[in-house]
Amino acid sequence: MEARLRAVLPDHDLVRLYEQMVLSREFEESCAEQYAKGHITGFLHLYSGQEAVAAGATAALHKDDYILSAYREHAQALVRGAEPKRVMSELFGKATGMCKGKGGSMHLFSAELNFMGGYAIVGGQLPIACGLAFSSRYRQEDRITACFFGDGAVNQGTFHESLNWARLWELPVLFICENNFYGIGTEVHRSSALPTVHKRTCGYDIPSEKVDGMDVLAVFKAVKYAAEKVRESGRPYFIEALTYRFRGHSMADPAKYRSAAEHEVWKARDPIPNYARRLLAEGIATEAQLAAIRDRCVALVAEAVSFAEASPWPAADEVWEDIYV
Amino acid sequence: MSEMTYRDALNLALREELRRDPSVVVWGEDVALYEGSFKVTRGLLAEFGEERIRDTPISENTIVGVAIGAAMGGLRPVAELMTVNFALLAMDQIVNHMAKIRSMFGGQASLPLVVRMPGGGGSQLAAQHSQSLESYFMHCPGIRVAYPATPADAKGLLKTAIRDPNPVIFLEHELLYNSKGEVPDDPEFTVPFGRAGILRAGTDVTIVAYARMAVLALQAAEALEKEAGISCEVVDLRTLNPLDAETFVASARKTGRAVVVEECWRSAGLGGDLAHRIHEACFDSLRAPVRRVAGLDVPMPYSRELEKLCIPQVESIAVAVRDVMTASV
């Protein structure tokens, strides 16, 4: 029996979670179109299917908390408050992009939003998250660091080094593994001796929990609890969110290694329509209100595309800028 | 001025900067309780305490990564890697992260951190503990690279490195730790990056070198003056990035002859780049092709008699200088 939504958050915030998931989905689907048109180039990894993780987790964090992620991070930046048009123009490689067109899809960043970056070396962001957490503790700031990464990262040295380090130095880091069951085309069972990721943390004496990553409220509750633990204890905590990406690893991947049946099972668990049903069932929103939200998101994304299209390319002399202070 | 060793000069630089700026923190394997495997961090734990002077696990990549994050969060970490050889385990954080973060995030982050690493050969530590990897770091844009030759520069460059807003690879030569020299006492004494030093003025040949190679070049220059009346100008690069090409190019233009000395392997070593810069900038004024003296392209053997063949020596530098004196274009 699912918990009643109203017991967790006020109506306004519940609706906002829906809006953020819809915005994320619309944004990603629009990226796919823009990629097909050749407006977005390079690597493009879409988040469709995983929206409940970014939306639920980010809502459970404070604005001051640092967030880091991997390269599938558009939604994490958007739900943190990044303007869709600045994200889209970054993907287009335009001067108005949030990183001036120098980062692209995999390297979004906003100092202002404490969104400390998307990183494209699998596992590379974990040590950096520990360092940010150390700086917060050293400066006696009331802030924790949330670090997202995929199931593929858990076999990297940095994963083990960082978990050990975070516990040893008592750092306020919340590790969030988005287990979508695949690292490119390799299923977790084919890469990990212990595929239940959250069980690995016992080797580092870090408490951990598994959560349904297709349920935005479940993610919210788990991350809220974990973030409070981290804030109170100053120690790390670990969450494994079980989720699924509806598209291939990147635009180059037709995902032939997954069966249609498996895909259907997860499609039926799509976090957006399922959550909409619950909002309606509890009378938190009406069909008309949800439709209006969807329209607003579609318009916002369309506006982002027009903005990106109309934006100028970076000037040639920008190539020498921002390397050294 | 006080006479002190290269090691003590580095220690003093750390101490002064830790006193001056509470955001400076020091960590690495065995740097706190054990006071550093080369004792550069001696006494720091006692003076500055456990929160600022920290031992770490043997996790080189994460030592650098945590320093990167701490720098992004507003601290000025000075991380020590026990030796440059182990920096190879940290190349992901150094090259893929430290050198890239500012640029790929459009200038929104700055990384004021220093990664110190002792290195170089000559102590019979065999293949895995004798490497000179300066060319690896110099090759990569986005990081500064300093490598002092003298105790005064050790102090002044390390202080500049700690105050610099960019990430700095700070190389220290293991065979120079006990070398002595006069070091300014002024806690505001620093040595700017990107300005080569002229260790000795001369008129016949320019020798371009850095770190221990600059010390050997100076010895070779003194012997050549005495024995053959050859007047060498010795240029010490001090920092490999930024590179002060202007100074050594001007010197080579003046003398018309140049020898470039590097401790690293010859193939694709930094000396090839330096020599090319001289050829390109002063082709018309050169009276002989630029000579390179470099490490042999072999994994370092252990035996003393073999090891010394692999690292440039005073004699091999002198031979190269005599060569450029007799060769002509």
Ligand SMILES: Cc1ncc(C[n+]2csc(CCOP(=O)(O)OP(=O)(O)O)c2C)c(N)n1
């Ligand atoms: C160090 C490193 N090795 C390999 C790659 C190539 N690569 C990119 S994504 C990926 C799979 C990662 O899977 P996971 O962590 O589960 O993230 P997901 O793509 O599922 O979000 C691989 C192997 C890389 N980027 N970095």
Ligand SMILES: [Mg+2]
């Ligand atoms: Mg995965």
